[in-house]
Amino acid sequence: MDKKSNKMLVISLDALGAEDVPVFTRLPNFRRILSGGSHCFNVSSVYPSLTYPAHTSIVTGCYPKRHGVINNTRIQFKRLSPDWMWQRKYIKTTTLYDEILRRGRTVAAFLWPVTARSRITWNVPEIFANRPWNNQIFTSLYNGSAAFQAVLQKNFGHIRNGRSQPELDDFVIECVKYTLAKKRPDLTLVHLTDVDTQRHLHGTLSGEATSAICRHDRRLGEILDTLETNRLLDQTNIIVLGDHYQKDTFTAIYINYWFLQKGWITVKGGRLSQWQVYCKNCDGSAYVYIRKGFGYLKDAVREVLLDLAGDGDGGIEQVIEGKDAAALGADPHCSFMLEARDGFYFLDGFRSPSRQVDDMNVRDGDEPMRATHGYLPGKPGYQTVFMAKGPDIANKAEILSMCLVDEGPTLARLLGVTLPDADGRVIRQLIRTVPQISVKEKKEI
Structure with missing residues (x-):
């Protein structure tokens, strides 16, 4: 210098x-x-x-x-x-x-x-x-x-x-x-x-x-x-x-709840113990990872995510393929990336499909936020x-x-x-x- x-x-x-x-x-x-x-x-x-x-x-x-x-x-x-x-x-x-x-x-x-x-x-x-x-x-x-x-x-x-x-x-x-x-x-x-x-x-x-x-x-x-x-x-x-x-929010959504229903996540003693497919939150967006050796699940995972995105109340605005997420600058190792609708954000839990922010409690391991970030930058x-x-x-x-x-x-x-x-x-x-x-x-x- x-x-x-x-x-x-x-x-x-x-x-x-x-x-x-x-x-x-x-x-x-x-x-x-x-x-x-x-x-x-x-x-x-x-x-x-x-x-x-x-x-x-x-x-x-x-x-x-x-x-x-x-x-x-x-x-x-x-x-x-x-x-x-x-x-x-x-x-x-x-x-x-x-x-x-x-x-x-x-x-x-x-x-x-x-x-x-x-x-x-x-x-x-x-x-x-x-x-x-x-x-x-x-x-x-x-x-x-x-x-x-x-x-x-x-x-x-x-x-x-x-x-x-x-x-x-x-x-x-x-x-x-x-x-x-x-x-x-x-x-x-x-x-x-x-x-x-x-x-x-x-x-x-x-x-x-x-x-x-x-x-x-x-x-x-x-x-x-x-x-x-x-x-x-x-x-x-x-x-x-x-x-x-x-962006302001009113509902948190838990994609891992659906993975648990599919048997892709195993819970023991109230905690996640094993996984084949896992959703990792980024607040307004979320990564979906498929564990090495379970790539054959990708089509089934995509189908579940697209079904959730098709539900207007489900909170998912967009399902982004992993290669497209990488093109946006995100983790190239993810299988999918999810973008939340306005008013929604993601958390890692699995006990319910969603919760209203006003009903959430930090003591339950949740993070109630009336506004957050993580969304696509061009919004x-x-x-x-x-x-x-x-x-x-x-x-x-x-x-x-x-x-x-x-x-x-x-x-x-x-x-x-x-x-x-x-x-x-x-x-x-x-x-x-x-x-x-x-x-x-x-x-x-």
Whole structure:
């Protein structure tokens, strides 16, 4: 990387979408980013449009089938709470932060997905204790920068209330402000989930979601003020982006219920013990896997799924063949992929064909959500956003459309590095000055 390259701060506002433009463009600190900066209010996510695949696509420029993070959670059918793809080891390609570190520069990350056990200089990973013998503090320390996290916990731990919002994002912002002032990283990655949490709990257009956007405006202001106070504002390219939007829901559907009726799943002691065919949820979409050695069931499985899709009340909008799902960027190893109708989403359970959200209870192992994501990115009203301002950012450029995979190559170009395996393109209209790099970008406009 060119030694004169400016710093970069990437702030991901999980579940902020183009539908929020009328709200956040009126807020003072969002306006500070938009004034003199550039933006795109028509950004397509990746498929499935989930947080972990999306954030990995942002820093790799690759679709999930390429970078390997094809879902939020792993296939662990015997566990009520499967592990998430927390660790860097699940990413099969290089990342933006790997390329910065390779050049001897520094990186800080705060709850950025799929960074646990990475080489990031100052890392507070997004991970939670998922075993009864573990606790949250030990799990975080082990998977991130232990000494650094200990200092943050000592100074700001009183703000946090477990994983509850808005306290979690308020804790993160204090950690970011401290790190920007004391450590001055070359690249800082920040993941804030307040809006996403409120939408899951209360719905996309709820007052709680709007209040979370307003809290984000205050948080942005605190970060901008910190940069200005420490004379970093003029040398920092600030990126504010979303990863996906959400859609309102009222019913969860359980495809594994039908597989159980067919004898393709075996249950013992109330838990799944064996499977030949299994449905793994991605919230608004779902993978269907046929176990190796049982490929002869594929036609029968297709027939069951198409019958369910033909039932208007069944919740399935589309049955996608595995090869077509791969063409959309999803897991190439699935046999089928299912897309939910508006108002529906998938869960992994098998005790009933469906349940109304209002009748669900977390204690039963279900996750009642009044809005969620994971759907096909091209659906109307489901786009996200990208905003940028800084010394290398073009003045008032408006990009009509882009994809999440375009963000990684564009950010890499701003930092003077390259992502050689990226599927996306460099959005040159966003860039005012282009640092020299040794390897020519394969795709750019």
